[in-house]
Amino acid sequence: MSTLNKYKTLLILSSIAAISSCSWFSAKDGTEDIDDRYMRSQQGPELQVPPATEQIDVEDRYRVPEGVIITNRDAKGKKLSLDPPQLLLVGGDGVREDSEQAQPTVWIRHQNTSFMNYVSRFMNQKNIPVLSSSDTQVTTDWITDEDETTLANYIGSYNLDGQRHRLTLEIVGQNANEIALQARNTESQRLVQDKWAAMAPSKTVASQFLNAFLGYYDTERTKEARQRILEEGTINVNLGTNQQGNIALTAEREFLAVWDQMPKVLEDLNLTVSDRDQSAGIYYFNVKEPETGFWAWLWNDDEDNPKVEMEPGDYQILVETTTSGVSMTFKDDEGNLLDANIVTRIYPEFAASFKSRAKQ
Incomplete structure (x- = not known):
C-alpha cells in the first residue's frame, strides 16, 4: 500500500470514529447516553497455562484479599453530570x-x-x-x-x-x-x-x-x-455675606474645594483667568469686550462673549474661609468692592456653573 493510500485509510477510519463517538454524548430520548455495558460483563475463562511452561504462582502474586465482597453493582456513569464546572464571580468589592x-x-x-x-x-x-x-x-x-x-x-x-x-x-x-x-x-x-x-x-x-x-x-x-x-463634588452656592458683612457668594464647603473649581467656573462663563494668588486667596480675571456686528454673527463669535452682565475690565474674587464654609467676594481691579446690585445680578450664573461641575 502506498503512503498516500495509508493516509487516506487513516483519514476514513478517524472520520468514522469521530461520527460514531458523537452518539455517545446524546441519546434519542434527550438524555446523556452513558455506556453502561460494563454492568453486564461476565467473568472470563480461567487462566490457561500453555504446555511446556512453568506453573505460575497465581495464589501468591494475584491473591484477592479475603473478606472483599462487591455488593454495590448500581451503575454510576449515568449519575455523573456532564455540565462543565462553573466558578462564581467573587471579584467584586465585598x-x-x-x-x-x-x-x-x-x-x-x-x-x-x-x-x-x-x-x-x-x-x-x-x-x-x-x-x-x-x-x-x-x-x-x-x-x-x-x-x-x-x-x-x-x-x-x-x-x-x-x-x-x-x-x-x-x-x-x-x-x-x-x-x-x-x-x-x-x-x-x-x-x-x-x-x-x-x-x-x-x-x-x-x-x-x-x-x-x-x-x-x-x-x-x-x-x-x-x-x-x-454629589460630593457639587458646590451649592448661595447669595450671602462674608465675615465683614459685605455681600458675597457663600458655600458650605472647604476652601480647596472652591478654590480648585474656580478656574473651570470662570472658563465656563467665558471669563479669562489672568492670575491667581492662593496665599492671598485671590483670583484675577478679565471680562473682555463682547464681539458684535455681522462678522461676529457669521462666525458665531457671540458664543464666546461673557455670560455675565459685567462691564469689560479686570476684576478680583477673594476666596476666604468662614465659620460655616467659604465666602467669595467680588472686587474691581483696584480692590474695591463691587456694588451689591452687580453681585446680585451675576449670582445665578456663578451658582449654576459651580453646580454643573458635578456633571462632568
Whole structure:
C-alpha cells in the first residue's frame, strides 16, 4: 500500500470514529447516553497455562484479599453530570463565596435593608418572568432560549438549548454588614419529542444565574458610587455675606474645594483667568469686550462673549474661609468692592456653573 493510500485509510477510519463517538454524548430520548455495558460483563475463562511452561504462582502474586465482597453493582456513569464546572464571580468589592453550602452561595457586604430591591431591578431590566417574590427571595417562571430575555446571554445556550428552568435567588443568611445570597435551580425540563420532560436541576445553571445577578449588582453599585462622588463634588452656592458683612457668594464647603473649581467656573462663563494668588486667596480675571456686528454673527463669535452682565475690565474674587464654609467676594481691579446690585445680578450664573461641575 502506498503512503498516500495509508493516509487516506487513516483519514476514513478517524472520520468514522469521530461520527460514531458523537452518539455517545446524546441519546434519542434527550438524555446523556452513558455506556453502561460494563454492568453486564461476565467473568472470563480461567487462566490457561500453555504446555511446556512453568506453573505460575497465581495464589501468591494475584491473591484477592479475603473478606472483599462487591455488593454495590448500581451503575454510576449515568449519575455523573456532564455540565462543565462553573466558578462564581467573587471579584467584586465585598463579595466572597460560601463554599460550605450545597448550592451556589455568596456573602455580599451590604448594610441596607433594601437589598432585594436590586434583585427586583435585575429581574425587570433583564425581562425575567417572576413566579413569586417576598422580602427574602424571588423565584422566576420558566426561562427558555426562546423567551424575549437577555438571560440566555448570561447562562449560555448550552444550558438553555431545548431546555427551560426555574430559578430562585434567596437571602439565606445575614449579619451586621453582610447578607448571604443563594441561587437554586428549582425546576428543569428538557424538550423531548415535542414534550417537556423533567430533568435533574443543574447546579451549573444556578451558578450562572447567580453570576448574572452579581455582574448586574456590581455595575449598579459602581454607578451609585460614581453618583455619590459627583454629589460630593457639587458646590451649592448661595447669595450671602462674608465675615465683614459685605455681600458675597457663600458655600458650605472647604476652601480647596472652591478654590480648585474656580478656574473651570470662570472658563465656563467665558471669563479669562489672568492670575491667581492662593496665599492671598485671590483670583484675577478679565471680562473682555463682547464681539458684535455681522462678522461676529457669521462666525458665531457671540458664543464666546461673557455670560455675565459685567462691564469689560479686570476684576478680583477673594476666596476666604468662614465659620460655616467659604465666602467669595467680588472686587474691581483696584480692590474695591463691587456694588451689591452687580453681585446680585451675576449670582445665578456663578451658582449654576459651580453646580454643573458635578456633571462632568
